[in-house]
Amino acid sequence: MELTTGERGNAGTGERGKAQRGNAGARERARLLRELRRIVGPQHVLVDPADIIVYEQDGSILQAMPDIVVLPVSVQEVGAVVRAARAADVPIVPRGSGTGLAGGAVPAAGGVIVSLARLDRLLEVDPRGRTATVEPGVINLDVTKGVAPRGLFYAPDPSSQAACSVGGNLANNSGGPHTLAYGVTTNHALGVEVVLHDGAPLWLGGPVPDTPGYDLCGVFVGSEGTLGIAVRGIVRLMRARESVRTLLAVFDRMDDATRVVVDITAAGIVPAALEMMDQTTIEAVERGAPAGFPRDAEAVLLVEVEGLREYTGRSLREIEEICRRAAAREVRIAQSDAERAALWKGRKGAFGALGTLAPNYYVMDGVVPRSRLPETMRKVSEIGRTFAVRIANVFHAGDGNLHPNILFDMRIPGELDRVIEAGAAILRACVDAGGSLTGEHGIGLEKRGYMSWVFTEADLDAMARVRRAFDPAGGFNPGKVFPSPPACGEPRRAPAKIPAGLWV
Amino acid sequence: MGLPVLQIPELDQCVHCGLCLTQCPTYRVTRLETESPRGRIHLVRAAAEGRIAPTERFAEHIYLCLMCRACETACPSGVKYGRIAEAAREVLGAPGSRLSRALVGLAFTRLFPHLGRLRFLFSMLRAYQRSGLRVLARLLPKRLREMEALLPPVPDRFFTPQAEVLPAIGPRRARVAFLSGCVMPLLFGEINEATVRVLRRNGCDVLIPSDQGCCAALNVHNGETVAAKAMARRNIDTFLGAGVDAVIVNAAGCGATMKEYGHLFKGEPYAEKAAAFSALVKDAAEFLADLGLVGQLGRLEMTVTYQDPCHLVHGQKVRAQPRRLLAAIPGLTLVEMDAADRCCGSAGIYNITHPEMSQTLLEEKMAAIARTKAPAVVAPNPGCMLQLRSGAQRSGGVTVYHLMDLLDRAYQLGEARP
Numbered sequence: 058m059e060l061t062t063g064e065r066g067n068a069g070t071g072e073r074g075k076a077q078r079g080n081a082g083a084r085e086r087a088r089l090l091r092e093l094r095r096i097v098g099p100q101h102v103l104v105d106p107a108d109i110i111v112y113e114q115d116g117s118i119l120q121a122m123p124d125i126v127v128l129p130v131s132v133q134e135v136g137a138v139v140r141a142a143r144a145a146d147v148p149i150v151p152r153g154s155g156t157g158l159a160g161g162a163v164p165a166a167g168g169v170i171v172s173l174a175r176l177d178r179l180l181e182v183d184p185r186g187r188t189a190t191v192e193p194g195v196i197n198l199d200v201t202k203g204v205a206p207r208g209l210f211y212a213p214d215p216s217s218q219a220a221c222s223v224g225g226n227l228a229n230n231s232g233g234p235h236t237l238a239y240g241v242t243t244n245h246a247l248g249v250e251v252v253l254h255d256g257a258p259l260w261l262g263g264p265v266p267d268t269p270g271y272d273l274c275g276v277f278v279g280s281e282g283t284l285g286i287a288v289r290g291i292v293r294l295m296r297a298r299e300s301v302r303t304l305l306a307v308f309d310r311m312d313d314a315t316r317v318v319v320d321i322t323a324a325g326i327v328p329a330a331l332e333m334m335d336q337t338t339i340e341a342v343e344r345g346a347p348a349g350f351p352r353d354a355e356a357v358l359l360v361e362v363e364g365l366r367e368y369t370g371r372s373l374r375e376i377e378e379i380c381r382r383a384a385a386r387e388v389r390i391a392q393s394d395a396e397r398a399a400l401w402k403g404r405k406g407a408f409g410a411l412g413t414l415a416p417n418y419y420v421m422d423g424v425v426p427r428s429r430l431p432e433t434m435r436k437v438s439e440i441g442r443t444f445a446v447r448i449a450n451v452f453h454a455g456d457g458n459l460h461p462n463i464l465f466d467m468r469i470p471g472e473l474d475r476v477i478e479a480g481a482a483i484l485r486a487c488v489d490a491g492g493s494l495t496g497e498h499g500i501g502l503e504k505r506g507y508m509s510w511v512f513t514e515a516d517l518d519a520m521a522r523v524r525r526a527f528d529p530a531g532g533f534n535p536g537k538v539f540p541s542p543p544a545c546g547e548p549r550r551a552p553a554k555i556p557a558g559l560w561v
Numbered sequence: 562m563g564l565p566v567l568q569i570p571e572l573d574q575c576v577h578c579g580l581c582l583t584q585c586p587t588y589r590v591t592r593l594e595t596e597s598p599r600g601r602i603h604l605v606r607a608a609a610e611g612r613i614a615p616t617e618r619f620a621e622h623i624y625l626c627l628m629c630r631a632c633e634t635a636c637p638s639g640v641k642y643g644r645i646a647e648a649a650r651e652v653l654g655a656p657g658s659r660l661s662r663a664l665v666g667l668a669f670t671r672l673f674p675h676l677g678r679l680r681f682l683f684s685m686l687r688a689y690q691r692s693g694l695r696v697l698a699r700l701l702p703k704r705l706r707e708m709e710a711l712l713p714p715v716p717d718r719f720f721t722p723q724a725e726v727l728p729a730i731g732p733r734r735a736r737v738a739f740l741s742g743c744v745m746p747l748l749f750g751e752i753n754e755a756t757v758r759v760l761r762r763n764g765c766d767v768l769i770p771s772d773q774g775c776c777a778a779l780n781v782h783n784g785e786t787v788a789a790k791a792m793a794r795r796n797i798d799t800f801l802g803a804g805v806d807a808v809i810v811n812a813a814g815c816g817a818t819m820k821e822y823g824h825l826f827k828g829e830p831y832a833e834k835a836a837a838f839s840a841l842v843k844d845a846a847e848f849l850a851d852l853g854l855v856g857q858l859g860r861l862e863m864t865v866t867y868q869d870p871c872h873l874v875h876g877q878k879v880r881a882q883p884r885r886l887l888a889a890i891p892g893l894t895l896v897e898m899d900a901a902d903r904c905c906g907s908a909g910i911y912n913i914t915h916p917e918m919s920q921t922l923l924e925e926k927m928a929a930i931a932r933t934k935a936p937a938v939v940a941p942n943p944g945c946m947l948q949l950r951s952g953a954q955r956s957g958g959v960t961v962y963h964l965m966d967l968l969d970r971a972y973q974l975g976e977a978r979p
Contacts, residue, residue: 107618108593110607111600116578128592155594156579174592194592196583219635220579345639406637409578413638416573466573 089145093127096137101128112170118417119160119502123170130175132258132288140256142169148535151282153194153222157229158420159501161281165536171286173224179203187294188247188264193224193287209294212239216405224287230279232497234330237455241497243278250289251277254528264291276523281499282534284527298363302373303397306358306380307351307387311335314356315431317383318454322427324379326372330361331455338407338451345410348403359404407451415464419476422498423487427457436486437461444479458496500538508540563611569648574640575602581632586904586922587625595622598632598642605649615653623649624656625918627911628782629871629904650784656914670788673743673775680719683747687715708913713748713947720746720753722769727761734764734852738805742812743775749943755969756811756845762856762972763849770799778818779909781825793822797838811845811965813942814909817876844873846941846964850882859974860892861967866935867895869902870942883941883964890971896933907948927952930959939964
């Protein structure tokens with residue numbers, strides 16, 4: 058395969074930045090490009106608009122053009138790329154598979170996107186110590202596939218696990234349906250090797266669970282690319298369970314379903330996963346890639362229990378009873394692996410399937426205490442009515458992590474503004490109920506304006522100081538997480554697509 | 562200034578979730594998002610909106626796609642990626658240098674619509690291969706020499722049906738028509754014969770209309786729709802007039818294209834007729850598995866692995882039926898390979914237009930086949946068979962069969978035994 062090595066590219070967005078910076082900027086840029094090509098080879102430095110425009114987006118509705126995209130293949134190359142970009146004083150935006158939902162991989166201030174897609178090896182598996190050493194671009198599901206023959210699995214399982222990278226998971230401290238029982242990414246990351254602003258790699262944490270001193274691995278996980286670039290990780294593996302059973306409960310009223318969630322956990326049962334989908338989501342799934350969910354139900358719960366056969370059998374019976382007491386119309390226990398897989402395929406494809414209902418969706422990631430679920434869901438549907446928007450709910454009910462998806466069509470003028478207001482109202486409601494802005498998607502670009510709802514000036518300042526300790530110049534992923542706009546320039550946006558309101 | 566002709570509704574269905582990335586063979590190899598379905602959809606959208614120009618570079622991304630449509634299977638929104646890519650290719654025109662564009666254009670408009678010419682060309686090719694002239698190929702430039710080496714040996718006999726209607730053997734259960742295809746009768750005449758025999762043994766009257774033509778799959782995939790529509794119309798008129806229960810195809814690419822004739826004529830008065838025809842089209846495996854096999858199948862003691870042809874599994878969603886038929890053959894063991902539904906790199910004329918990517922995918926495929934330790938692979942599509950045979954030639958070992966081959970053999974063995 059042949060890739061353009063550059064010259065054709067200056068007609069693109071690089072031009073805009075260049076014009077602002079003048080001739081000195083142009084010389085600087087040429088030098089940076091020369092340097093980057095020397096480091097990773099010319100074919101792994103992209104500047105042609107037809108090569109880089111696809112990197113302006115991730116899984117969210119935000120867009121901003123990078124100036125350059127680089128694809129290093131080793132820790133050394135990542136280090137050298139970071140040094141070159143820092144010397145040229147341009148922003149560095151790490152990127153895995155670009156499946157994030159909060160704009161974390163969108164280069165808000167332009168600059169260099171460092172794609173870790175070529176660093177995609179499962180380096181080492183220690184079946185006795187139950188750990189795996191991975192590169193950041195390795196696909197989440199490939200870790201589990203790689204260790205499954207040894208009876209192990211990697212627990213954090215975002216819905217995008219077939220495509221998302223472990224590096225991205227580390228950056229966002231990603232969760233997934235099964236984090237109810239097993240915890241989120243930070244609970245499974247023992248150590249992470251990070252390239253810092255000076256290009257030097259450094260191990261935070263290590264191969265054993267208890268590294269003395271500050272838990273810097275814990276600090277790094279969830280830092281959304283603002284502290285450095287993860288180039289290797291050591292993750293915990295778990296033993297596959299003897300028995301895995303899945304139950305689908307169908308409800309005519311959302312209220313009954315949310316109450317069941319509270320009742321199941323109140324009864325002391327900890328399912329491996331406890332997921333909810335509402336009628337609108339079911340409609341989307343059944344239109345896109347049918348999985349056999351009843352289209353006329355107001356809500357369904359997908360409950361999974363894992364463990365010894367005796368335990369799963371008993372828990373399933375208890376859960377079934379709780380569901381029936383709460384007026385479940387139907388309780389269906391999957392009888393085969395194929396049936397289980399079909400239910401989960403429907404659930405995991407639910408986000409993508411929303412495309413069958415509307416061209417765009419804006420997904421919220423609010424969290425509320427489980428006990429406040431019923432009233433919060435009522436509030437969400439009230440907000441939908443107030444703002445006249447259609448909302449599809451599919452979420453990790455077990456940990457109170459909501460995903461109301463507001464469906465809309467970006468091409469209709471004014472619609473996005475209303476959608477964003479509705480989203481803000483939903484998050485406000487979550488915060489008011491004692492919850493939080495994000496369960497697993499991260500703050501990214503999208504929610505940075507809301508940080509002050511949950512944090513005081515002093516809180517934010519403390520976080521900013523942590524960030525400066527790692528990255529004094531703020532060159533890594535500027536414009537993310539913190540409410541203040543990026544220092545190094547105005548965020549560019551696709552004018553046809555994003556109204557000013559989004560860049561709060 | 563955008564390209565409004567590219568503003569097709571399928572674009573709006575993609576919410577760029579990225580679940581297609583890891584299912585895309587070209588993304589897996591390059592790790593570049595421009596070589597992923599989501600990336601290509603974004604490129605087309607950007608071109609439609611006028612945010613980027615449809616440059617040569619843009620075209621390279623669109624044409625590096627194999628059109629295997631594995632992304633359609635992976636997509637939770639059911640985005641019809643193939644339609645997006647075909648629309649883009651229609652705007653871009655054929656790929657490659659001016660010479661290769663001219664040659665491809667010539668093949669699409671002057672060769673495939675006229676099966677007589679194709680037959681003549683292949684008999685010339687056969688004569689060439691039998692003569693001593695082949696040594697002269699060594700004098701060709703490297704690129705042409707490689708292409709020459711890709712040419713499969715042309716068999717002694719082409720598929721020439723004895724009559725237009727071949728009656729069912731045993732009680733009649735259906736009346737079907739058979740698409741003999743363009744290249745199939747020339748390179749795989751025996752498979753066509755086997756398919757017809759298996760159909761007849763299963764109680765089908767088989768019609769083989771003589772005025773049928775090529776299905777135009779290659780034209781459609783490469784954005785050539787003018788000749789494609791004329792070719793489609795000829796088949797639709799011929800087969801619809803025949804009054805059959807089904808139109809049987811044993812080449813996955815042709816089946817997928819013919820099932821989408823309705824879309825080819827979208828918005829035209831002819832669309833309804835085209836859709837009626839499409840509804841009749843069935844892959845031979847799909848049809849036979851649904852009909853249920855009858856008759857005595859003999860024991861075929863062999864171990865095989867199965868390669869899902871892209872246009873069967875992704876294009877037509879036919880995954881279980883061929884496996885059910887294999888399971889019905891006594892003595893035969895099926896060992897699944899890793900990623901059986903990943904493209905082998907054949908992809909129509911792709912192995913000629915993009916030899917490097919095609920070879921990379923083929924090597925991965927051959928390795929996956931080798932891991933099963935099966936001495937044979939079943940791939941019910943001529944393109945896949947040619948590609949896998951060329952892979953087998955180099956790495957040695959496996960034999961490549963069409964599913965109809967094996968069924969036919971099993972029936973013959975069953976017949977031999979009283």
